[in-house]
Amino acid sequence: MVRSLPARSVACLFALLISISPSPLRAAPHVHVSASIFDNDDHMDVNNINMTLTNHGSVAFDLQTAGPGLEFPNGTGKTAVYASGLWIGAQVNDTVRVAMGEYVQEYAPGPMIGGTFAPDQIQFHNFRLEQGGLGYSDYLADAVPQGAPLDSLGHPLLLGDALTWSVFNDANPALHVNAAGSTAPLGVEVQQSVFAFRRSGALGNVVFVKWRLQNKGTNQLQNGYVSFWADPDLGDASDDLVGCDTTMSLGYCYNASNLDAVYGSAPPAVGFHMLRGAVSNGTQLGMTSFHRYINGGDPQNPVEIYNHMSGRKADGSPVHVCDDDLLPVTTYEVSGLNPESPSNCFSNWLDSNSDDRRLFLSSGPFTMMPGDTQVVVIAIEVGQSTDQFASIQELRNIAAVIADLYNATFGDPSTAVASQVVDSRAEAGVNHVAWYVPASPGTPITIQRCTASSPWAAVSEATLPTDRLVRFDDVSVAAGERYGYRLEVWSGATQDYTAETWLQAAPTSETPTSLRLLPARPNPSTGVFQIRHYVPRRESVRLTLVDIQGRVVRVLSNRESLPGWYDSSWNGRDSAGRAVASGTYFLRLEDERGVETKKLVLMR
Numbered sequence: 001m002v003r004s005l006p007a008r009s010v011a012c013l014f015a016l017l018i019s020i021s022p023s024p025l026r027a028a029p030h031v032h033v034s035a036s037i038f039d040n041d042d043h044m045d046v047n048n049i050n051m052t053l054t055n056h057g058s059v060a061f062d063l064q065t066a067g068p069g070l071e072f073p074n075g076t077g078k079t080a081v082y083a084s085g086l087w088i089g090a091q092v093n094d095t096v097r098v099a100m101g102e103y104v105q106e107y108a109p110g111p112m113i114g115g116t117f118a119p120d121q122i123q124f125h126n127f128r129l130e131q132g133g134l135g136y137s138d139y140l141a142d143a144v145p146q147g148a149p150l151d152s153l154g155h156p157l158l159l160g161d162a163l164t165w166s167v168f169n170d171a172n173p174a175l176h177v178n179a180a181g182s183t184a185p186l187g188v189e190v191q192q193s194v195f196a197f198r199r200s201g202a203l204g205n206v207v208f209v210k211w212r213l214q215n216k217g218t219n220q221l222q223n224g225y226v227s228f229w230a231d232p233d234l235g236d237a238s239d240d241l242v243g244c245d246t247t248m249s250l251g252y253c254y255n256a257s258n259l260d261a262v263y264g265s266a267p268p269a270v271g272f273h274m275l276r277g278a279v280s281n282g283t284q285l286g287m288t289s290f291h292r293y294i295n296g297g298d299p300q301n302p303v304e305i306y307n308h309m310s311g312r313k314a315d316g317s318p319v320h321v322c323d324d325d326l327l328p329v330t331t332y333e334v335s336g337l338n339p340e341s342p343s344n345c346f347s348n349w350l351d352s353n354s355d356d357r358r359l360f361l362s363s364g365p366f367t368m369m370p371g372d373t374q375v376v377v378i379a380i381e382v383g384q385s386t387d388q389f390a391s392i393q394e395l396r397n398i399a400a401v402i403a404d405l406y407n408a409t410f411g412d413p414s415t416a417v418a419s420q421v422v423d424s425r426a427e428a429g430v431n432h433v434a435w436y437v438p439a440s441p442g443t444p445i446t447i448q449r450c451t452a453s454s455p456w457a458a459v460s461e462a463t464l465p466t467d468r469l470v471r472f473d474d475v476s477v478a479a480g481e482r483y484g485y486r487l488e489v490w491s492g493a494t495q496d497y498t499a500e501t502w503l504q505a506a507p508t509s510e511t512p513t514s515l516r517l518l519p520a521r522p523n524p525s526t527g528v529f530q531i532r533h534y535v536p537r538r539e540s541v542r543l544t545l546v547d548i549q550g551r552v553v554r555v556l557s558n559r560e561s562l563p564g565w566y567d568s569s570w571n572g573r574d575s576a577g578r579a580v581a582s583g584t585y586f587l588r589l590e591d592e593r594g595v596e597t598k599k600l601v602l603m604r
Contacts, residue, residue: 038054038055038056038109039053039054039055039056039109039124039125039126039166040052040054040062040063040064041064042054042126042128042164044162044164044194044195044196044207045074046161046162046196046197046198047074047196047197047198047199047203047204047205047206047207048072048073048074048204048205048382049070049071049072049074049196049205049206049207049380049382050070050071050072050074050075051069051070051071051081051194051207051380052069052070053126053164053166053194054105054126054166055109055124055125055126055166055167055168055192056101056105056107056108056109056168057085057086057099057100057101057105057106057107057168057190058083058084058085058101058102058105059084059085059086059101059194059209060081060082060083060084060230060380061082061083061084061085061103067082068081068082068083068233069081069082069083069084070084070270070380072205072268072270072382072384073384078235078262078263079233079235079262080232080233080234080235080268080270080382081230081231081232081233081234081270081380082231082232082233082237083102083103083230083231084101084228084229084230084231084272084380085100085101085102085105085228085229086099086101086107086190086211086226086227086228086229087099087100087101087102087226087227087228087229087305087309087360087362088170088186088188088213088224088225088226088227089224089225089227089302089305089306089309090186090221090222090223090224090225090368091221091222091223091224091306092184092186092219092220092221092222093219095183096183096302096303096305096306097183097184097185097186097302098181098183098186098302098305098306099170099176099181099185099186099188100178100180100181100229100305101229102178102180102229103178104177104178104179105175105178106170106175106176106177106178106181107168107169107170107175107190108168108169108170108171108172108175109124109125109166109167109168110124110146110167110168110169111146111147111167111169111189112169112171112187112189112216112217115171115187115216115217115218116171116172117169117171117172123142123143123146124146124166124167125166126164126165126166127139127142127143127148127164127165127166128162128163128164129156129158129162129163129164129165130158130161130162130163131158131161131162131424131501131502132424132502132503132504133424133425133426135156136155136156139156139165140156140523140524140601141584141599141601143156143165144156144524144601144603145582145583145584145601146167147167147189147191148165148167148191149191149193150524151436154522154523154524154525155425155522158195159193159195159208159210160195160196160197160208161195161196161197161198161199162195162196162198163193163194163195164193164194164195165191165192165193165194166191166192167189167190167191167192168189168190168192169187169188169189169190169216170185170186170187170188170190171185171187171188171189171216171217172185173185179300180298180299180300180301180302180304180305181302181305182302183302185217186215186217186219186221187215187216187217187218187219187221188213188214188215188216188217188221188368189213189214189216190211190212190213190214191211191212191214192209192210192211192212193208193209193210193212194207194208194209194210195207195208195210196208201401202397202398202401202402203402203405205381205382205383205398206379206380206381206382206398206402207379207380208275208377208378208379208380209228209377209378209379209380210375210376210377210378211226211375211376211377211378212373212374212375213226213368213373213374213375213376214371214372214373215368215369215370215371215372215373216370216371217370218370219370220367220368220369220370221367221368221369222365222367223310223364223365223366223367224278224364224365224366224367224368224374225278225288225306225309225310225362225363225364225365225366226277226278226362226363226364226374226376227309227360227361227362227363228251228272228274228360228361228376228378229358229359229360230251230253230272230358230359230360231356231357231358232253232270232357232359233356234253234254234255234260234263234267234268234269234270235255235260235261235262235263235267236260236261236262237295237356238354238355238356239255239256239257239260239261239354239355240253240254240255240256240354240355240356240357241253241254241255241256241339241350241351241352241354241357242254242292242334242351242357242359243334243335243336243339243350243351244287244290244332244333244334244335244361245335245337245396245399246287246290246332246335247337248273248396248399248400248403249273249274249275249277249286249287249361250271250272250273250274250287250396250399251271251272251287251290251359251360251361252269252270252271252272252392252395253269253270253271253357253359254267254269254339254388254389254391254392255267255269255354255388255391256354256388257354257388258387258388263384265387266384266385266386266387266391267384267388267391268382268383268384268391268395269382269383269384269388269391269392269394269395270380270381270382270395271379271380271381271382271383271395271398271399272359272361272378272379272380272381273378273379273380273381273399273402273403274286274287274361274363274376274377274378275377275378275379275402275403275406276375276376276377276406277363277376278363278364278366278374278376279366279374279375280364280365280366280367285363285364285366286363287332287361287362287363288311288331288362288363288364289308289309289310289311289331289332289361289362290311290331290332290333290334290335290359290360290361290362291308291309291311291333291359291360291361291362292333292334292351292357292358292359293357293358293359294355294356294357294358295355295356295357295358297358298358299314300314303316308360308362309360309362309364310331310362310364310365311330311331311332311362312331319331319333321345321346321349322345322349324345327345327346333349334349334350334351335349336348336349336350339389339392340389340392363376377406379399379402379406381395381398381399381402382395382398383395383396383397383398419435419436419437419438419487419489419499420435420436420499421433421434421435421499421500421501424485424501424503425503426477426503426504426505426506427506428506428507429475429477429506429507430473430474430475430477431473431474431477431483431485431503431505432471432472432473432474433447433471433472433474433485433501433503434469434470434471434472435469435470435487435499436468436469436470437464437468437469437470437487437489438468439464439468439489440464441463441464441465441466441468442463442464443463443464443489443490444461444462444463444464444489444490445461445462445463445464445470445487445488445489445490446458446460446461446487446488447459447460447461447462447470447472447485447486447487447488448485448486448487448488449474449483449484449485450483450484451481451482451483451484452481452482456484456486459472459474460472464489470487472485477505478505479505479506479507480504480505480507481504481505482502482503482504482505483502483503483504483505484500484501484502485500485501485502485503486499486500486501487499512534512536513536514536514593514594515533515534515535515536515541515589515591515593515594515596516533516534516536516596517531517532517533517534517543517587517589517596517597517598518531518532518533518598519598519600520570520587520598520600523600523601524600524601524602524603525572525600525601525602525603526602526603527571527572528569528570528571528572529569529570529572529600530567530569531543531556531567531568531569531570531587532565532566532567532568533565533566533568533589533596534564534565534566535561535562535563535564535566535591536563537563538560538561538562538563539560539561539591539592540558540559540560540561540591540592541557541558541559541560541561541589541590541591542555542557542558542588542589542590542591543555543556543557543558543568543587543588543589543590544556544558544587544588544590545570545585545586545587545588546585546586546588547580547583547585547586548583548584548585548586552575553574553575553580553585554570554573554574554575555575556568556570556587572602580602581602582602582603583601583602584599584600584601585599585600585601585602586598586599586600587599587600
């Protein structure tokens with residue numbers, strides 16, 4: 001039976017995947033470059049936002065031109081953010097240390113190895129993934145050994161409709177040269193996932209930035225803070241105001257009037273929404289402070305930065321509402337919730353005297369012992385309506401929708417409350433789809449299929465298995481045809497979720513006429529790999545596993561074989577039965593006519 005979806009099923013969409021010159025006083029960007037690893041020319045551009053990405057701590061800053069890095073609407077040339085990035089601050093033995101992604105970046109691309117940064121390697125670049133498997137092979141081969149995440153089936157963990165993953169760290173002291181920073185390294189590795197949805201509505205005006213921080217050094221990081229810093233330059237940089245909404249962990253920038261030199265009479269508002277803040281003693285903190293300053297009023301040293309992160313003035317003294325020492329202490333500057341009304345220091349503290357603004361929102365304090373991790377998620381959101389105040393309200397509307405969707409579905413599939421596609425790939429003559437379904441085992445499920453010429457129709461009905469993974473192998477496919485698949489789950493009268501994906505059917509395979517070695521499954525794997533090969537004639541065939549230096553780790557088969565398909569497996573052990581180390585290995589299938597090889601990745 002096919003059930004219709006309620007209107008609110010938009011929440012399930014989220015679970016599917018889940019030019020302005022610098023102002024005269026702006027410090028000229030000083031970019032450390034290396035031909036092999038610094039990746040500054042990628043973009044997240046699948047919806048109304050086109051945002052520049054890097055692999056060393058800076059987002060929405062075009063390091064190629066030292067120009068603005070977030071265009072909205074996409075394709076118009078109008079820009080809403082000049083630069084932004086990740087700041088981290090903490091105390092090490094009572095001394096402040098910081099790492100900055102600003103006009104000067106203090107991060108090096110690549111993971112930390114052995115407690116320090118790794119030498120330059122070409123694979124320390126951005127990895128782009130999209131629905132349908134785009135970028136999967138490079139990700140599995142080069143990103144996974146650097147720590148990139150996988151889903152429950154061993155495939156790349158794709159959030160959104162498109163994702164760019166990279167890893168960087170602050171462990172190279174030679175890069176700590178920002179004039180306001182320049183401390184010793186913290187020893188933090190950061191895995192960055194930037195993703196977006198190719199959708200209309202609220203999701204079409206958002207780019208997500210997820211940072212996974214890990215203390216890979218030897219120091220305890222005490223009273224730590226993580227901050228999202230931004231130099232918005234919303235259209236014309238000279239007429240900007242900023243504010244924060246403490247009820248939503250949202251910092252934002254808006255136009256002082258309803259006329260902007262770039263956006264005209266309906267300027268947008270841009271927001272930086274902390275969907276997930278740092279965790280301290282088991283409590284997720286959200287945004288704990290908001291600080292703003294104008295061009296030329298930048299913090300001058302790491303102590304000033306750290307004081308602002310903790311919600312204090314540069315000299316460490318407390319911030320008072322409206323900067324009036326007779327009014328209450330706060331860690332949130334300009335936190336009035338109604339910019340359309342007059343500023344009121346008792347209930348509606350607003351920014352004034354528009355100028356070229358900077359801002360950063362922080363979360364802390366927390367402690368990170370060696371090996372500890374923190375995960376922070378920021379949504380960069382843009383709202384545009386009929387005037388500057390209506391744009392702020394539209395931004396808040398978008399932020400409210402995104403917060404609801406995030407709280408319901410974001411993160412690891414094992415914590416989701418809506419169904420998620422975790423595998424979607426086409427092979428010769430068969431389409432493979434799998435879903436993770438966070439419902440009770442035994443819940444009725446329906447798999448539906450459609451094509452360009454046929455409507456949605458049920459192709460399989462069953463009940464949810466105990467592992468909550470629903471797999472469907474469609475063998476009734478025509479080569480080149482585009483197929484859609486969706487899963488309906490009925491969990492009571494109020495829950496009905498759909499998770500949808502599309503695949504282009506690959507050509508049907510014919511019987512091979514030569515030696516054939518198929519890719520190992522799953523790959524990467526933490527345990528057993530399943531291997532299949534084809535022998536076209538009666539002959540001697542040798543199947544071996546070798547390491548990256550070409551040394552034989554194990555002989556899987558060495559015999560005379562008859563024509564046909566053969567299945568074997570490898571359990572991650574060498575010929576002596578010893579477990580081998582994590583890393584990249586190669587299968588080699590040889591006969592007298594040639595050799596076929598396939599790469600596989602073992603993860604312990």
